[in-house]
Amino acid sequence: MTMRLPNFEYVAPATVDEAARLLSDPGRSSLIVGGGTDLFPKMKRRQAAPTTLVSLSGVDEMRGVRFDSAGNCVIGASTLLADLAVSHQVPPVMAIAAASIASPQIRNTATVGGNLCLDTRCNYIDMPETWREASGHCLKDGGEVCWVAPRGNRCWAINSSDLAPVAVALEGSVRLTSVHGERLIPVEDLYHDDGIACHTKSSEEILVELLLPTGGTRAAYRKLRRRGSIDFPLLGVAASARFDEAGTCVSARMVIGAVAPAPVRATEAEEFLIGRQFTDEVIGEAAGIASGPVRPQDNTDTGSRYRKWMVPVLVGRALSDLVADDG
Ligand SMILES: Cc1cc2nc3c(=O)[nH]c(=O)nc-3n(C[C@H](O)[C@H](O)[C@H](O)COP(=O)(O)OP(=O)(O)OC[C@H]3O[C@@H](n4cnc5c(N)ncnc54)[C@H](O)[C@@H]3O)c2cc1C
Ligand code: SF4
Structure with missing residues (x-):
């Protein structure tokens, strides 16, 4: 079956501030897109229907790896997984985890921010719309029952990001920006144990960078x-x-x-x-x-x-x- 993308407006701002302004526009129902390797399939399956996609691909300040004055390794959220996988600047375990994600083609497009903000996954929700309609929509899909645990009242969809557990193990933090300001939170606090409201950040907040402390820690994935x-x-x-x-x-x-x-x-x-x-x-x-x-x-x-x-x-x-x- 061929699944086509719905119509949407595509905007590609050049700065974080411009992206934040677009995301706060009440006249649009916007979503951020990094590489689109997860979001586009979701839109094809009609799991997400934004009127506008705010692409971060033109925001140069969000790409690359640097070190801040506190010695943190700072990874821009638009850095490609392919670049992370071969980087000698990031903790080796991050490169190993990045290299294990998807395929070379996907890593050439997918970003660090998109990986950390990946929506939760489940066999039931990740089906085409017609299948979901025929079998009955589940909780995450606007229905009233979870097909995985029908006697419960919550969603158990899974966080399948490879970078997330590594970033938590390394005691990383993420910088989030919106028109309302900026905040730095531990990566661990970015996630909720709820398959529907799985992130603690608002949809207006852009994950700008990942900060990882360096030195003295051994790590593995x-x-x-x-x-x-x-x-x-x-x-x-x-x-x-x-x-x-x-x-x-x-x-x-x-x-x-x-x-x-x-x-x-x-x-x-x-x-x-x-x-x-x-x-x-x-x-x-x-x-x-x-x-x-x-x-x-x-x-x-x-x-x-x-x-x-x-x-x-x-x-x-x-x-x-x-x-x-x-x-
Ligand atoms: C065949 C296949 C295999 C895959 N295998 C793996 C795997 O092994 N491991 C794995 O972890 N993932 C896997 N993925 C999922 C996905 O490709 C990766 O997680 C990828 O890193 C997502 O990044 P992206 O930039 O493409 O995200 P996008 O699809 O652009 O976005 C994903 C989500 O993050 C949000 N978002 C993107 N950037 C930001 C930002 N800077 N700030 C705030 N929100 C943002 C978007 O709004 C969207 O909700 C796979 C996907 C496919 C199709
Ligand atoms: S509610 Fe969540 S865990 Fe249950 S079937 Fe839907 S997506 Fe899966």
Whole structure:
């Protein structure tokens, strides 16, 4: 079946301020577009119907990587994933995560901002309009029932961004701008555990840049997907830790992606790791603790039991990567 885009107005401002003004125009129902690799398919499926797309592709100030005076690595939101994947300026784990996203063609168009602001995904909502009409619209689609958990009253669509768990593990923050001003928030606070209202930012706010602290942190990312050449994560585990000279962990973050509407911090496992050396036994125990509260739903490729079963496996691999990364 050929799915066509609906009609829309396309505007390409040259500055962040101009983009913010356009997004605040009450006469338009606007959405931001980065590379459009997620938004255009959604529009074809009639999951989004903006009258105007505000493209950020002409905003030069939002592209590239720099370092600020506090030593943060600052990644412009319009930086392409293809450039991030080969960058020697960004933390290596960010480049690894970027290189694992989609395919080379998509990475040549897709942006960092679009990845961090990706809408949640679910087998039911990501169907053509005719299919959704025939089977009945779900909660996220304006209906009254969630087909994944019909006895509940919430949406379990999944945050499938590969960069989000890594940015949370690295204790990153994002700068958001609108006509109402600017704010800097931890990446962790960008997400809601709700498949419908999955971001805490308003639709007028532009994610301008991602700031990542640098120095002294080891980090790793492990991703489970069906085809290594293109697919979304079925599970993603980002881990970061700092160690003292004796090799004892002094701080740790473990973040599990693609199992819930927001990246999930495994805080109990993080606390368990502090004060310990990462022996095989400690890694095994931490992996078990981390997977305990994770409850994947049956709304993406492969069954939820398989994804649950793989959580401790990937956590164990990510923690072992931290031991191997002793530089
Ligand atoms: C076949 C296929 C495979 C894919 N595989 C993966 C994968 O493995 N991992 C993965 O993470 N993703 C995957 N994706 C999804 C998508 O391609 C990427 O997440 C990509 O990074 C999205 O970036 P974009 O610039 O194209 O976003 P867009 O499609 O332009 O936008 C996505 C959303 O973000 C909003 N947005 C964009 N930029 C900003 C900004 N600066 N500020 C505020 N809001 C903004 C848009 O309004 C929209 O809601 C895949 C997509 C396809 C089609
Ligand atoms: S989790 Fe439920 S409400 Fe959310 S998109 Fe899927 S079927 Fe719809």
